[in-house]
Amino acid sequence: MTPEQRSSDSKAITTRPAAARAAAAQALQLVLLHGRSLTQAIPSISEKLTPSERAFAQAMTYQVMRQLPVYEWLLQRLLDKPLKAKVRIVHYVLLVGLCQLRDMRVPAHAAIAESVEAVSLLKQPGLKGMVNAVLRRYQREQEALEQALTVDQAKSATLSHAHPGWFIKRLQAAYPEQWQHICSANNQPPPLWLRVNQRHVSRDNYLAKLHELGFAAYADSLCPSAIVLEQSTDVTQLPDFAAGAVSVQDRSAQFAAHLLAPKNGERILDACAAPGGKTAHILELAPEAQVTALDFDEQRLTRVHENLARLQLQATVLCGDASSQDWWDGELYDAILLDAPCSATGVIRRHPDIKWLRRNEDIEQLVALQKAILRQQWQLLKPGGRLLYATCSVLPDENMLQIQAFLATVKDAVAVNLAFNHSVGWQILPNDVAGQAHGGDGFFYFMLEKKA
Numbered sequence: 001m002t003p004e005q006r007s008s009d010s011k012a013i014t015t016r017p018a019a020a021r022a023a024a025a026q027a028l029q030l031v032l033l034h035g036r037s038l039t040q041a042i043p044s045i046s047e048k049l050t051p052s053e054r055a056f057a058q059a060m061t062y063q064v065m066r067q068l069p070v071y072e073w074l075l076q077r078l079l080d081k082p083l084k085a086k087v088r089i090v091h092y093v094l095l096v097g098l099c100q101l102r103d104m105r106v107p108a109h110a111a112i113a114e115s116v117e118a119v120s121l122l123k124q125p126g127l128k129g130m131v132n133a134v135l136r137r138y139q140r141e142q143e144a145l146e147q148a149l150t151v152d153q154a155k156s157a158t159l160s161h162a163h164p165g166w167f168i169k170r171l172q173a174a175y176p177e178q179w180q181h182i183c184s185a186n187n188q189p190p191p192l193w194l195r196v197n198q199r200h201v202s203r204d205n206y207l208a209k210l211h212e213l214g215f216a217a218y219a220d221s222l223c224p225s226a227i228v229l230e231q232s233t234d235v236t237q238l239p240d241f242a243a244g245a246v247s248v249q250d251r252s253a254q255f256a257a258h259l260l261a262p263k264n265g266e267r268i269l270d271a272c273a274a275p276g277g278k279t280a281h282i283l284e285l286a287p288e289a290q291v292t293a294l295d296f297d298e299q300r301l302t303r304v305h306e307n308l309a310r311l312q313l314q315a316t317v318l319c320g321d322a323s324s325q326d327w328w329d330g331e332l333y334d335a336i337l338l339d340a341p342c343s344a345t346g347v348i349r350r351h352p353d354i355k356w357l358r359r360n361e362d363i364e365q366l367v368a369l370q371k372a373i374l375r376q377q378w379q380l381l382k383p384g385g386r387l388l389y390a391t392c393s394v395l396p397d398e399n400m401l402q403i404q405a406f407l408a409t410v411k412d413a414v415a416v417n418l419a420f421n422h423s424v425g426w427q428i429l430p431n432d433v434a435g436q437a438h439g440g441d442g443f444f445y446f447m448l449e450k451k452a
Helices: 019-032 038-045 051-066 068-078 085-103 108-121 125-153 157-161 165-174 179-186 203-212 251-260 277-285 301-311 360-378 400-409
Strands: 192-196 217-219 226-229 246-248 267-271 290-295 316-319 333-339 381-391 413-416 426-428 443-450
Touching: 019 038, 019 051, 019 085, 019 108, 038 051, 051 068, 051 085, 068 085, 068 125, 068 157, 085 108, 085 125, 108 125, 125 157, 157 165, 157 179, 165 179, 165 360, 192 251, 203 217, 203 226, 226 251, 246 277, 251 277, 251 333, 251 381, 251 426, 251 443, 267 277, 267 360, 277 290, 277 301, 277 333, 290 301, 301 316, 333 360, 360 381, 360 400, 400 413, 400 443
Parallel strands: 267 290, 267 333, 290 316, 333 381
Antiparallel strands: 192 226, 192 246, 217 226, 381 443, 413 443, 426 443
């Protein structure tokens, strides 16, 4: 994960009972005030926490992000006036305290006492009394506050669905019958999906091994490599994880390699490859393919190398910009997987900070970048070759509309039916698995073939 510049109040704290609360408040400040992502913020503030404290800090931070408008609404009514900028960290301590009292199974006395103590750890001891008073007031007035909240939620889609207004409007336009379902799925913790390395073990045999060890798990009915666990766990403790028998990858993302259908001996490009899950899956299906993993972020390519090493797979890993040809050796590819940079609006349940960091104006810029990369990558494809366009977005501008514009202007491109849904283009929505408790993330796939 990329390191980030830390603010003066975001240094890792020593391990004490209130440490997780203080760390969660620091992470929230890094995201909401400084614009960091959660994947950057959590590691930077949890260096000195124990594993259990780190997990608890992450759980609180993610829950606040999921229901941020609700907690902010409550604070507006519990505080006489907003906190000044120099003590803004205490605002985030209060969000963490409300989260514990309202939505987490934490005894009220512990939620309040340890949140108050967190204020001292964050060098604001003069505000301990205020934090104690605000949280106790919520305790006393919870029923009345929740009733008033329900009234206001009926008037505000942002408050009732915990998504920014611009995004809700886009969802309503694209999915008039499903937008509420998408918001609801986004606000749930994601399931833990595993990808079985079928070079090592069959999925049925690995599933049986999980059952023998007491894991509640089941195989996906459509994706042939996917298993979901009913409860999250330390994946390093899964059977044969270190030996490469299994990897963590969402069900929807696993379709990429299956749809590309790699063959041994083919020359294949995984553009925008980091962190390398799809690269590895391609090689698990076709270990003798000549695979190049390309990404512009040198630091993220470290994860590609790590994944390939654990799985004992070989690929050419290059740092380069997929919208240019500066890195290319001049030889055309049989197949290209283009997992294009996107809004990531399909993976909000895994990264709830996306809701509050992404802006409406970002979409137009991303669409322009995708267009440039798609046209550049098309030039690297052999006649008769195939390009699988993919995003983890649910927005049509980045998906079907992007492809329609491409097909309207590129004369040697042909749409190809996909293997799993037997149609051109496949928009998977979050949690979109009929008859199953846990579904996959939001993804889009479209297969293009270059005329011979």
